[in-house]
Amino acid sequence: MTAPGDPASERDGAAEFASEWAAQVFGLTLVPMTWREMVDFLHGLTVRLAAMLLAPGLEAAAAAQVGVDLVAAKLIAPEALARTVTVLGGQLLPALGLAGDDTASARLEQIIETLSVAHCRVVRDLAMDEQEIVLRSAMRARREAEDRLRAEQARARHAALHDPLTGLPNRGMFADHLDRVFAGGGTGRAAVCLLDLDNFRPINDSLGPAVGDRLLVELARRLGALAAERGWFLSRVDGQEFAVLLEQTGCPEDAAKVADKVLSAVGEPFHVDGQELTVRASIGIFESPIAVSTGTEALRSARTALHWAQHDGGGRWMLFDRERSAAQVRRYRIGAAMPGALARGEFRLEYQPLVHLATGRIAGHEALARWTDPELGTVPPDTFIPLAEDTGLIVALGKRLLTQACIETADRPHRTRQPPFVSVNLAAQQIRQPGIVADIAAVLDSSGLPPDRLQLEITESVAVDESPHATRSLQALVALGVRLAIDDFGTGHANHAYLHRLPVHGLKLDASFIRALNPPGTGSKVEAILANLISLGHTLGLTVTAEGVESPAQVDLLRTLGCDLGQGWALG
Amino acid sequence: MEPGWVPESVDVDRPSLARIYDYMLGGFHNFAVDRELARAAIAAMPDAAVQAQANRAFLHRAVRFLVDRGVRQFLDLGSGIPTLGNVHEIAQGIEPQSRVVYVDIDPVAVSHSQQILAGNERAITIHADMRQPERIFADEQVRRVLDLDEPFAVLAVAVLHAISDADNPHRSIAAYREAQVAGSYLVVAHGAEGVRDEESKRLLEIAARTTTPLTRRTPEDIARFFDGYELVPPGLVWASLWHPDAPSQVPDRGEDSGNLVGVGRKL
Ligand SMILES: C[S@@+](CC[C@H](N)C(=O)[O-])C[C@H]1O[C@@H](n2cnc3c(N)ncnc32)[C@H](O)[C@@H]1O
Numbered sequence: 001m002t003a004p005g006d007p008a009s010e011r012d013g014a015a016e017f018a019s020e021w022a023a024q025v026f027g028l029t030l031v032p033m034t035w036r037e038m039v040d041f042l043h044g045l046t047v048r049l050a051a052m053l054l055a056p057g058l059e060a061a062a063a064a065q066v067g068v069d070l071v072a073a074k075l076i077a078p079e080a081l082a083r084t085v086t087v088l089g090g091q092l093l094p095a096l097g098l099a100g101d102d103t104a105s106a107r108l109e110q111i112i113e114t115l116s117v118a119h120c121r122v123v124r125d126l127a128m129d130e131q132e133i134v135l136r137s138a139m140r141a142r143r144e145a146e147d148r149l150r151a152e153q154a155r156a157r158h159a160a161l162h163d164p165l166t167g168l169p170n171r172g173m174f175a176d177h178l179d180r181v182f183a184g185g186g187t188g189r190a191a192v193c194l195l196d197l198d199n200f201r202p203i204n205d206s207l208g209p210a211v212g213d214r215l216l217v218e219l220a221r222r223l224g225a226l227a228a229e230r231g232w233f234l235s236r237v238d239g240q241e242f243a244v245l246l247e248q249t250g251c252p253e254d255a256a257k258v259a260d261k262v263l264s265a266v267g268e269p270f271h272v273d274g275q276e277l278t279v280r281a282s283i284g285i286f287e288s289p290i291a292v293s294t295g296t297e298a299l300r301s302a303r304t305a306l307h308w309a310q311h312d313g314g315g316r317w318m319l320f321d322r323e324r325s326a327a328q329v330r331r332y333r334i335g336a337a338m339p340g341a342l343a344r345g346e347f348r349l350e351y352q353p354l355v356h357l358a359t360g361r362i363a364g365h366e367a368l369a370r371w372t373d374p375e376l377g378t379v380p381p382d383t384f385i386p387l388a389e390d391t392g393l394i395v396a397l398g399k400r401l402l403t404q405a406c407i408e409t410a411d412r413p414h415r416t417r418q419p420p421f422v423s424v425n426l427a428a429q430q431i432r433q434p435g436i437v438a439d440i441a442a443v444l445d446s447s448g449l450p451p452d453r454l455q456l457e458i459t460e461s462v463a464v465d466e467s468p469h470a471t472r473s474l475q476a477l478v479a480l481g482v483r484l485a486i487d488d489f490g491t492g493h494a495n496h497a498y499l500h501r502l503p504v505h506g507l508k509l510d511a512s513f514i515r516a517l518n519p520p521g522t523g524s525k526v527e528a529i530l531a532n533l534i535s536l537g538h539t540l541g542l543t544v545t546a547e548g549v550e551s552p553a554q555v556d557l558l559r560t561l562g563c564d565l566g567q568g569w570a571l572g
Numbered sequence: 573m574e575p576g577w578v579p580e581s582v583d584v585d586r587p588s589l590a591r592i593y594d595y596m597l598g599g600f601h602n603f604a605v606d607r608e609l610a611r612a613a614i615a616a617m618p619d620a621a622v623q624a625q626a627n628r629a630f631l632h633r634a635v636r637f638l639v640d641r642g643v644r645q646f647l648d649l650g651s652g653i654p655t656l657g658n659v660h661e662i663a664q665g666i667e668p669q670s671r672v673v674y675v676d677i678d679p680v681a682v683s684h685s686q687q688i689l690a691g692n693e694r695a696i697t698i699h700a701d702m703r704q705p706e707r708i709f710a711d712e713q714v715r716r717v718l719d720l721d722e723p724f725a726v727l728a729v730a731v732l733h734a735i736s737d738a739d740n741p742h743r744s745i746a747a748y749r750e751a752q753v754a755g756s757y758l759v760v761a762h763g764a765e766g767v768r769d770e771e772s773k774r775l776l777e778i779a780a781r782t783t784t785p786l787t788r789r790t791p792e793d794i795a796r797f798f799d800g801y802e803l804v805p806p807g808l809v810w811a812s813l814w815h816p817d818a819p820s821q822v823p824d825r826g827e828d829s830g831n832l833v834g835v836g837r838k839l
Pocket of ligand 1 (some may be wrong): 589590591593627628630649650651652653675677678681699701702703710728729730731734735784
């Protein structure tokens with residue numbers, strides 16, 4: 001040991017002491033100090049303590065600062081203070097060569113007390129500060145979690161109501177909005193314009209769905225700009241379908257103007273991926289007082305009108321019309337009811353006589369289909385026949401009616417030498433059936449009706465069909481002995497070349513000619529045309545029948561013109 | 573944050589591992605529920621706090637070691653509550669360009685961490701689950717801070733034992749390894765089986781009451797985390813024995829530090 005007060009040895013002693021101190025507390029700090037840094041730090045403190053020991057009086061603030069600095073170095077654990085107290089009390093004075101120095105010893109006690117108090121106080125403050133921090137962090141974390149939850153809920157809500165591709169309100173949201181508007185009551189009016197792209201499919205198919213999607217996004221942007229400017233509620237309701245809800249319209253024309261605007265906006269070429277795309281759209285419009293409709297009906301009606309627009313060739317708008325729709329609905333119900341009616345045998349025949357105009361004798365009857373449905377009431381043939389043709393039911397229906405006509409005619413008693421024939425319509429689709437000739441032969445066979453008592457009426461459109469099958473079938477039917485008449489003659493084709501080719505027996509002049517004769521005997525053009533048609537028939541050796549004869553005057557005139565047979569109210 | 577992931581709400585009425593660990597280190601970022609559990613843990617394992625401190629000290633040495641070896645990027649999984657010697661303080665203290673991403677599942681730890689790091693462009697904290705590496709690497713902020721084309725160190729210090737076998741932590745670590753280029757590092761500290769098993773068992777029972785229960789693994793299972801890495805000397809050792817700072821810091825019984833630790837370099 002060196003003498004006290006020797007600066008050189010004092011420094012050595014301080015360094016040694018610092019190492020010892022560090023060894024006691026190093027593991028207890030939580031600051032990432034290296035061993036070296038810790039020893040240096042504690043050496044600095046030791047030097048300050050040595051100065052305090054030797055100073056004439058104790059500067060309490062300096063002693064307290066040592067405690068504060070220990071805390072700053074995160075030597076805050078109770079153990080750190082305890083070991084510091086122990087090492088200071090036991091080893092500092094000897095290390096500094098002050099062992100046995102009573103003044104220094106008393107001073108050291110003061111120093112230890114002061115720095116311990118400071119250490120404890122600072123640690124307590126630190127504890128309270130950190131408590132505040134962690135509480136605030138917890139509150140912030142909770143707030144953030146709630147914010148995230150809210151944001152997520154908002155996002156989910158938005159996603160549930162919007163189309164992910166275009167960001168527009170989706171069908172669900174549109175329907176909700178529509179329902180609200182139409183449920184609102186009051187005297188206002190509103191409209192829905194439903195838009196569909198006519199030629200989207202080919203674009204999508206040929207250029208790929210990615211281009212298709214971008215096109216839709218572009219379209220949504222364009223319509224979105226219009227909608228934002230004019231306060232429309234725009235939605236993408238389906239793949240390539242967009243809907244606009246217009247509130248407070250005054251009349252259907254208001255909606256039609258919007259549809260015009262939309263169509264012209266859609267008509268501007270689109271530039272997608274360096275390609276110029278031209279699209280065409282159709283729009284169905286429904287416009288109505290809100291009091292008399294509902295959101296569901298509005299959208300459904302707009303869709304119906306959209307189908308009309310598309311059916312008419314697209315590239316246009318169409319306004320929903322209740323009557324047209326009602327007629328369509330009725331046609332739909334008729335079409336749906338027919339197969340059942342046929343199965344239940346609800347179609348019956350009415351026979352209209354074909355009368356020799358010269359003698360008044362009955363030459364034959366035309367079998368006319370009649371149908372009365374329990375719910376739909378009496379459905380006229382000019383409604384159900386075209387429908388049956390559309391659905392293909394005409395084949396079964398035609399065969400059924402033919403069979404019925406043959407049986408009923410064969411069964412009807414007659415006394416004349418030349419019993420009347422029955423004339424039955426044969427539809428184009430029936431002729432196209434592969435087994436048609438055999439079918440008719442079988443019907444004749446089973447009914448027992450002689451073939452020459454059956455006349456089949458075909459339209460000119462069938463007659464001009466030059467397909468080998470149709471021609472062969474008609475020839476085969478004639479070969480069976482069946483008579484063939486051209487129905488509705490004079491209305492369809494100006495070219496009558498088929499009359500050479502087909503073994504036709506008669507012509508039936510369309511009722512429209514006869515109707516146009518009123519008032520009869522005025523020497524009208526119609527009269528001249530009729531005279532011509534009749535003489536054409538006679539030149540070819542054909543029987544000419546006039547349909548739709550409604551007055552005795554017409555009977556007289558037709559007789560004068562040399563027409564063979566007549567058919568209509570005036571003739572029973 | 574990716575939409576669709578809503579972390580569960582913040583529950584400060586349940587003890588949290590992050591805050592208990594803070595208490596063990598001598599910090600005050602904890603609540604009464606945490607301290608109560610921590611005291612129970614110390615009753616079961618009287619030197620639990622010393623073990624925590626030894627673990628933290630190892631983390632400090634490992635980071636310094638890696639910075640010395642030229643590592644400039646750190647992904648600290650289960651980083652805990654900051655304040656007491658954080659990775660970015662050490663790394664940026666030596667090499668200011670160092671970049672650090674902290675990940676923790678504890679919302680309070682994350683929130684506090686984010687406050688501390690506000691304004692530090694090279695260090696961020698994200699709230700995520702380390703069992704979902706894809707999410708972490710997909711995070712935009714993470715990608716801004718970490719350059720995955722350069723080596724980075726994955727720190728999994730005292731966190732893997734918070735993940736049960738059912739969640740397959742080895743697979744997660746393999747996913748982190750897949751994301752690393754050669755020359756990257758993995759740092760692991762993990763509570764090991766085979767020493768003081770009675771006390772450990774009681775400690776685990778207590779930990780089961782926190783939001784993140786603990787598990788312990790055999791040295792072999794711990795070593796398997798380093799598949800695909802080469803352990804730097806001295807290999808997998810007790811925390812206090814890994815590159816001790818000074819001879820005085822080497823305890824008589826190294827196994828008392830509870831955690832086996834290692835630093836591996838990706839091959
Ligand atoms: C014991 S602390 C370790 C802190 C720091 N790594 C250290 O060694 O000093 C464990 C931390 O891991 C976090 N943790 C637990 N499970 C986690 C998970 N699945 N994903 C992310 N962090 C998790 C806890 O919230 C806690 O903060």
